[in-house]
Amino acid sequence: MTNQDLIKSLSIPTPSKIVLLVIDGLGGLPNPKTGKTELETAKKPNLDKLAAGGICGLSDPVGPGITPGSAPGHLALFGYDPVACNIGRGALEAVGIDFDLRPGDVAARGNFCTMDKAGNVTDRRAGRIPTEKCAELCKLLDGQTIDKVKIFVQPVQDYRFIAVFCGDGLSPALNDTDSQHEGVPPLPVNALSPEAKATAAIANQFIARARTVLAKQHPANMILLRGFSEKPNFPSMQDIYKLKSASIAAYPMYRGLARLVGMEIPKTGAKIKDEFKTLSERFADYDFIFMHIKPADSAGEDGDFDRKVAVIEELDSFLPQLTALKPDVLVVTGDHSTPAMLKGHSWHPVPVLLSARYCRPDKVTQFGESACITGGLGRLSATQIMPLAMANALKLNKFGA
Amino acid sequence: MTNQDLIKSLSIPTPSKIVLLVIDGLGGLPNPKTGKTELETAKKPNLDKLAAGGICGLSDPVGPGITPGSAPGHLALFGYDPVACNIGRGALEAVGIDFDLRPGDVAARGNFCTMDKAGNVTDRRAGRIPTEKCAELCKLLDGQTIDKVKIFVQPVQDYRFIAVFCGDGLSPALNDTDSQHEGVPPLPVNALSPEAKATAAIANQFIARARTVLAKQHPANMILLRGFSEKPNFPSMQDIYKLKSASIAAYPMYRGLARLVGMEIPKTGAKIKDEFKTLSERFADYDFIFMHIKPADSAGEDGDFDRKVAVIEELDSFLPQLTALKPDVLVVTGDHSTPAMLKGHSWHPVPVLLSARYCRPDKVTQFGESACITGGLGRLSATQIMPLAMANALKLNKFGA
Numbered sequence: 001m002t003n004q005d006l007i008k009s010l011s012i013p014t015p016s017k018i019v020l021l022v023i024d025g026l027g028g029l030p031n032p033k034t035g036k037t038e039l040e041t042a043k044k045p046n047l048d049k050l051a052a053g054g055i056c057g058l059s060d061p062v063g064p065g066i067t068p069g070s071a072p073g074h075l076a077l078f079g080y081d082p083v084a085c086n087i088g089r090g091a092l093e094a095v096g097i098d099f100d101l102r103p104g105d106v107a108a109r110g111n112f113c114t115m116d117k118a119g120n121v122t123d124r125r126a127g128r129i130p131t132e133k134c135a136e137l138c139k140l141l142d143g144q145t146i147d148k149v150k151i152f153v154q155p156v157q158d159y160r161f162i163a164v165f166c167g168d169g170l171s172p173a174l175n176d177t178d179s180q181h182e183g184v185p186p187l188p189v190n191a192l193s194p195e196a197k198a199t200a201a202i203a204n205q206f207i208a209r210a211r212t213v214l215a216k217q218h219p220a221n222m223i224l225l226r227g228f229s230e231k232p233n234f235p236s237m238q239d240i241y242k243l244k245s246a247s248i249a250a251y252p253m254y255r256g257l258a259r260l261v262g263m264e265i266p267k268t269g270a271k272i273k274d275e276f277k278t279l280s281e282r283f284a285d286y287d288f289i290f291m292h293i294k295p296a297d298s299a300g301e302d303g304d305f306d307r308k309v310a311v312i313e314e315l316d317s318f319l320p321q322l323t324a325l326k327p328d329v330l331v332v333t334g335d336h337s338t339p340a341m342l343k344g345h346s347w348h349p350v351p352v353l354l355s356a357r358y359c360r361p362d363k364v365t366q367f368g369e370s371a372c373i374t375g376g377l378g379r380l381s382a383t384q385i386m387p388l389a390m391a392n393a394l395k396l397n398k399f400g401a
Numbered sequence: 402m403t404n405q406d407l408i409k410s411l412s413i414p415t416p417s418k419i420v421l422l423v424i425d426g427l428g429g430l431p432n433p434k435t436g437k438t439e440l441e442t443a444k445k446p447n448l449d450k451l452a453a454g455g456i457c458g459l460s461d462p463v464g465p466g467i468t469p470g471s472a473p474g475h476l477a478l479f480g481y482d483p484v485a486c487n488i489g490r491g492a493l494e495a496v497g498i499d500f501d502l503r504p505g506d507v508a509a510r511g512n513f514c515t516m517d518k519a520g521n522v523t524d525r526r527a528g529r530i531p532t533e534k535c536a537e538l539c540k541l542l543d544g545q546t547i548d549k550v551k552i553f554v555q556p557v558q559d560y561r562f563i564a565v566f567c568g569d570g571l572s573p574a575l576n577d578t579d580s581q582h583e584g585v586p587p588l589p590v591n592a593l594s595p596e597a598k599a600t601a602a603i604a605n606q607f608i609a610r611a612r613t614v615l616a617k618q619h620p621a622n623m624i625l626l627r628g629f630s631e632k633p634n635f636p637s638m639q640d641i642y643k644l645k646s647a648s649i650a651a652y653p654m655y656r657g658l659a660r661l662v663g664m665e666i667p668k669t670g671a672k673i674k675d676e677f678k679t680l681s682e683r684f685a686d687y688d689f690i691f692m693h694i695k696p697a698d699s700a701g702e703d704g705d706f707d708r709k710v711a712v713i714e715e716l717d718s719f720l721p722q723l724t725a726l727k728p729d730v731l732v733v734t735g736d737h738s739t740p741a742m743l744k745g746h747s748w749h750p751v752p753v754l755l756s757a758r759y760c761r762p763d764k765v766t767q768f769g770e771s772a773c774i775t776g777g778l779g780r781l782s783a784t785q786i787m788p789l790a791m792a793n794a795l796k797l798n799k800f801g802a
Contacts, residue, residue: 029761037761062800063404064781065788066411069801082801083402089802109802227802341759345799347792348761370777373763379779 004079004240007387007396013242016328016393018288019279020385022077023315024070024254025297026334027350027369029341031305038300038308038340039351040368044316046323047332047353051367054330054355057377058369059385061336067347073335074257078290079241079386080234087260088172088229094162096256097154101231106170106199109227110153110161111178112137112220115211119185124178125159126220134161137220140213146202156252163206163225171196174203176226186224203228236262237288241390246285248278249292258290272311276318283325291322300338308340329356329392331385332367352377352385356392405480405641408788408797414643417729417794419689420680421786423478424716425471425655426698427735428751428770430742432706439701439709439741440752441769445717447724448733448754452768455731455756458778459770460786462737468748474736475658479691480642480787481635488661489573489630495563497657500555502632507571507600510628511554511562512579513538513621516612520586525579526560527621535560538621541614547603557653564607564626572597575604577627587625604629637663638689642791647686649679650693659691673712677719684726692723698746701739709741730757730793732786733768753778753786757793 001009028037061068061076062083071092072082090107101107112134114123129137134155141153141163149167156162173196177186189203207223214221237245239262247258250270259265264286268278272293279291293315299308322330333352336345351372353364362376377388390396402410429438462469462477463484472493473483491508502508513535515524530538535556542554542564550568557563574597578587590604608624615622638646640663648659651671660666665687669679673694680692694716700709723731734753737746752773754765763777778789791797 029759035762058779063407063788064785065790065792065797066407067792067797067799069799072801083407086801092802339759346759347789347797369761370764373777373779374775379781 002081003383003387004081004235006399007079007390008240010396010399011241011390012395012397013287014393014395016287016395017283018243018329018389018393019322019327019331020077020288020290020389021293021322021330021332022074022290023293023296023312023332023334025300025336025338025345027337027339027346027348028300028308029339029348037369038305039312040366040370042309042312042316044312044367046316046319047367048365050319050323050330050332050355051353051371052365053361054353055359055362055377056351056353056364056367056372056375057380058349058372058375059333059352059380059382060349061382065347067345068336069345070253070335071257073382074254075261076382077333077335077385078237078261079383080261081383085232085234087232089227090162090172091229091231092253092256093156093160094164094256095231095259096252097156097162099152099154099162099164101164102166103231103233104168104170106165106172106228106230108163108203108225110163111224112159112161113222113224114219115222121182121184121186121222121224123219124182124224129159129220131155131157133220134159137214137217141210144206144209146205147198149202151206159220165199165202170199172228172230174200174228177207178224178226186222189225232260234261238262241288241386241395243288244286245288245290246282247290247292248275248282249290250275251292251294254292254294263290272314272318276321280321280325296334297338300340301343303340303343305340329354329389331389333385349379350382352380354388354392358394359392403482404784404788405482407800408480408791409641411797411800412642412791413796413798414688415794415796417796418684418687419644419730419790419794420723420728420732421478421689421691421790422694422723422731422733423475423691424694424697424713424733424735426701426737426739426746428738428740428747428749429701429709430740430749438770439706440713441767441771443710443713443717445713445768447717447720448768449766451720451724451731451733451756452754452772453766454762455754456760456763456778457752457754457765457768457773457776458781459750459773459776460734460753460781460783461750462783466748468746469737470746471654471736472658474783475655477783478734478736478786479638479662480784481662482784486633486635488633490628491563492630492632493654493657494557494561494628495565495657496632496660497653498555498557498563500553500563500565502565503567504632504634505569505571507566507573507629507631509564509604509626511564512625513560513562514623514625515620516623522583522585522587522623522625524620525583525625530560530621532556532558534621535562538615538618542611545607545610547606548599550603552607560621566600566603571600573629573631575601575629578608579625579627587623590626633661635662639663642689642787642796644689645687646689646691647683648691648693649676649683650691651676652693652695655693655695664691673715673719677722681722681726698739701741702745704741704744706741730755730790732790734786750780751783753781755789755793759795760793
């Protein structure tokens with residue numbers, strides 16, 4: 001029996017409410033000048049107050065040393081084994097823009113790119129063309145049929161799009177055409193298993209047509225495809241936890257992830273204050289709300305220590321709106337670390353705090369990486385956070401006689 | 402997917418360098434007079450400086466309560482599941498003396514022993530005869546053929562040798578002849594599975610011949626065999642981690658273990674200073690260097706608290722030679738604990754420190770068992786140390802989209 005099966009066998013519906021507040025890329029590394037991380041630098045009286053009254057720890061989204069992508073980072077927080085539940089990029093992007101991906105469809109993540117006369121990629125992101133231009137170009141490619149397979153092309157953001165192949169007998173066992181390098185041609189699509197030969201041929205025809213159609217569209221005169229994949233089939237949060245759940249997330253990918261585990265997706269504005277407004281308005285409707293705060297990760301990715309600090313401070317200023325709703329359990333954590341020093345996701349464990357009436361408070365009084373080392377949750381797997389939240393909400397029956 | 406498969410799927414070759422410094426039997430127990438362990442008693446300014454700038458923790462080589470032998474202790478440090486990868490003593494000793502053990506060979510670890518006229522073993526180590534005498538006696542037994550099976554006998558050290566049976570259809574499913582007691586006869590070799598019957602008969606014939614050949618060689622007038630085993634087939638460090646790796650180890654068994662996972666074995670002298678000289682000379686040639694310091698374990702096995710302290714102090718004095726090489730990641734730990742108080746290996750978790758540019762330093766300022774409890778690495782499995790070292794060397798790609 002997996003741990004998820006065990007939790008499923010014990011979970012019961014109750015009126016209690018859980019909020020999981022995910023500050024994307026929360027964990028950091030110390031600023032060499034001060035010895036303090038982004039989270040430790042931020043003035044965040046409300047988070048510190050929660051930490052003081054709650055129980056803290058450090059969590060590993062996938063495992064020590066493993067740097068998680070956004071999908072495994074979130075699936076682990078929802079209590080799903082992030083390795084067993086690994087999702088392809090194409091499927092993830094498709095569900096993230098509300099594309100109705102169905103079993104059997106094969107989705108790829110696309111980049112518009114710039115190609116020179118010799119056929120070498122000179123810019124993998126086509127000068128980062130704006131979303132409007134991307135949408136215009138997608139229309140040129142959308143809706144074709146090749147060998148009875150219909151191909152949908154839809155914009156995501158900036159130079160990013162999805163291509164979804166819909167038809168019978170397709171297989172996602174295909175390599176990326178994006179070599180991740182510039183100065184070389186795109187790779188041809190090859191079948192990675194015999195069943196994928198027909199799909200590979202269709203994908204190559206599609207790419208050849210795109211090259212022709214886009215020939216005069218400099219800088220976006222070519223496409224790169226990667227992450228060919230199908231829609232995964234996960235049990236829902238309702239199945240496992242008996243939770244009526246919702247995701248408040250401004251960014252498409254996180255809504256897509258939430259939808260894959262059966263969460264509802266109330267409409268929300270893009271700013272932190274908009275998300276808190278949505279939370280207040282919709283709090284009564286759900287047992288579980290996952291709230292996603294993106295800009296901390298973006299600042300970390302940009303290497304902007306101070307901006308990440310400012311995002312955490314801004315978030316903190318809205319927290320009283322959340323605590324005023326009196327959720328029975330509030331968990332604040334991240335899906336992974338994004339230290340400004342590394343300008344990217346990292347393997348470092350993520351601070352986590354759980355605030356609930358029946359938690360056993362520890363001596364941590366500040367929410368930060370160093371303080372969390374000594375917290376009562378200790379070092380835990382991110383997949384253990386949902387069971388703890390469920391227990392603290394009194395939503396898990398006793399195990400065994 | 403095992404964790405090792407996951408790491409293999411993410412590892413990339415880079416120019417960064419990792420040094421794993423293993424102080425054999427590092428962990429200890431407090432001297433009742435001072436309350437301090439061997440490591441805590443030692444004056445070791447260089448290790449403490451590394452601890453202060455790095456991140457510390459306590460590792461379990463196999464699991465809480467499990468006392469590891471040298472092989473599982475090291476395999477766990479190399480990132481191999483020490484239970485799944487358990488190696489027989491015979492195979493281990495054979496590869497440790499550069500014997501070219503091949504698939505299908507069956508190797509046993511041998512002791513020369515003293516037997517009285519009644520056939521009882523009176524000294525399991527034959528008065529600890531010197532290696533030269535051992536080599537002389539091995540020549541008397543080496544190179545025989547019994548039932549088309551050729552038997553190689555080679556000295557290891559002192560009273561210890563290996564016997565390797567080479568032929569078709571052999572099986573290592575045989576019991577030890579060494580009962581581990583004196584005053585009783587050696588046990589006959591019995592087949593532990595039907596396939597091993599022929600091998601058992603050959604081993605018994607070999608032992609009977611040895612008894613005859615050695616009859617007048619008091620005190621070494623008999624042999625004991627144990628740990629019948631075959632060469633294991635492990636994936637290499639190159640396969641898993643894309644590392645060009647080397648082992649600097651004065652003792653044969655540790656070189657043998659390193660060879661089983663594909664490490665190169667540069668020549669080195671036997672003293673700590675010789676090993677550091679070799680490290681400096683060969684550092685440029687490898688991505689990963691495992692350096693093994695034996696005498697701390699030997700002192701612990703002898704119950705000599707002060708000598709173990711002195712070994713740690715000596716090792717510490719050479720550390721600046723290592724840090725001057727500026728490895729990107731330096732891990733200092735042990736393969737298990739060997740408290741002088743217990744005169745043997747023990748189950749106690751082992752202090753570990755990791756020093757690297759992108760580690761997240763904790764508040765530990767001294768390298769010692771008590772201090773490591775509060776370290777940022779927390780309590781971890783020894784198998785997680787390599788993934789952490791790889792991550793800190795920026796040698797692991799992100800997992801998942």
